[in-house]
Amino acid sequence: MVVKSQIKLIKSLHQKKYRIKNGMFVVEGIKTVKELLASDFKVFKIYANDEDSLLSLPDYTEFVSQNELRQMSNLKNASGVLGVFYIPAEKPIDFNDWVLLLDSIQDPGNLGTIIRLCDWFGIRHLVCSSNTVDCFNPKVLQATMGSITRVNVSYTDLSEFLKDAKLPVYGTFMNGTPLRQVDMPEKGILVMGNEANGISRVIENRCDKRIAIPQFVAKTAESLNVATATAILLHEIRR
């Protein structure tokens, strides 16, 4: 049986302020829990409520009732396995490669998909503005499909960050230079902006180059979704 205070703690971790306060986060689903167990992340607790999952999980996994799991879960249908891990310390950024910056990304699905893209394209450092959605938000974690273990995500004031940047800064804008006219260097900083408003003015002023993904036909679709635009840009960077 899980004590009430523990259930209360775990439920609180669905909110950012309690994740920060406790330095922990929750993941659900056996696949993601196992990916995190196999990574550098430090585990706090694992809970499971089916015998099959228990067999493939560490000895210290606690068996819980479906009702207890439901109380701890953030999902409509709790998945049977829930893990609590410690939020790792942010790692120093390696400027010997491309670094991706996100300016005010709000949608958890978009951030999760972008983390998964970074993993695919070998981008190890993702730097987010302080107001970007938290990468340990349950919906973000779900969308990363385990990629959170291989991409270092940090949060900071992007304007301050860019002030000292030694690499060229590429910002994406609707009216930027079409991608095919731009030679992408071996390393640099790529900035993607907010879903509705794009890159904020203060960050725009710190961009060295303005680039755009060209539309094939006359202006029809208003814009690309930020995650799909990021896919195309990372693909171009790695060509």
Place this chain on the structure above:
Amino acid sequence: MVVKSQIKLIKSLHQKKYRIKNGMFVVEGIKTVKELLASDFKVFKIYANDEDSLLSLPDYTEFVSQNELRQMSNLKNASGVLGVFYIPAEKPIDFNDWVLLLDSIQDPGNLGTIIRLCDWFGIRHLVCSSNTVDCFNPKVLQATMGSITRVNVSYTDLSEFLKDAKLPVYGTFMNGTPLRQVDMPEKGILVMGNEANGISRVIENRCDKRIAIPQFVAKTAESLNVATATAILLHEIRR
């Protein structure tokens, strides 16, 4: 006041079988409603519950109470404007350009994003397997951001469709030829597969070429999300 039978009809349209039965679908939000009004789609009814929206909508728009709108809406927070339109007849496919085929796409957000991508990259014909999520599903429509008015979506048996195909058929597979080693012709058929299982065996047998988006580093992320993979492929096709 909206009569009960009308509210019942509109609510029923949130389900595919009633959309098919009645040949109608629902969209919400003034932006999307206006995009549809400005398109070839035929309107059945428009409802609004705020005076500001009424001013910019056609004369025949019906003013409704917030409660009535809430009853008709599929959203947690109804957006103030709701439109009911007729499902258009499927248009004949133009094989003088690339055609995109979707094999069993299940996630409404993915289909919506792919429709938006087709619009951006000027792909006018999207052919879906019969078991692909319905393009008039409210969540799909929301994710298309109005692009549904500029992309012809049809549903059919893909295997039968491909039997008579005169264009080369490119299927995306994890173990396909890396994209950068493939010359994409001016026109062809591109097939994207299901989120979890990829392209089904019967469709795989009808593909002339197997292509893949190369990963930058050693195998890390398991796969790309199907919408982000489609973004990269359409970008390559239009280079």
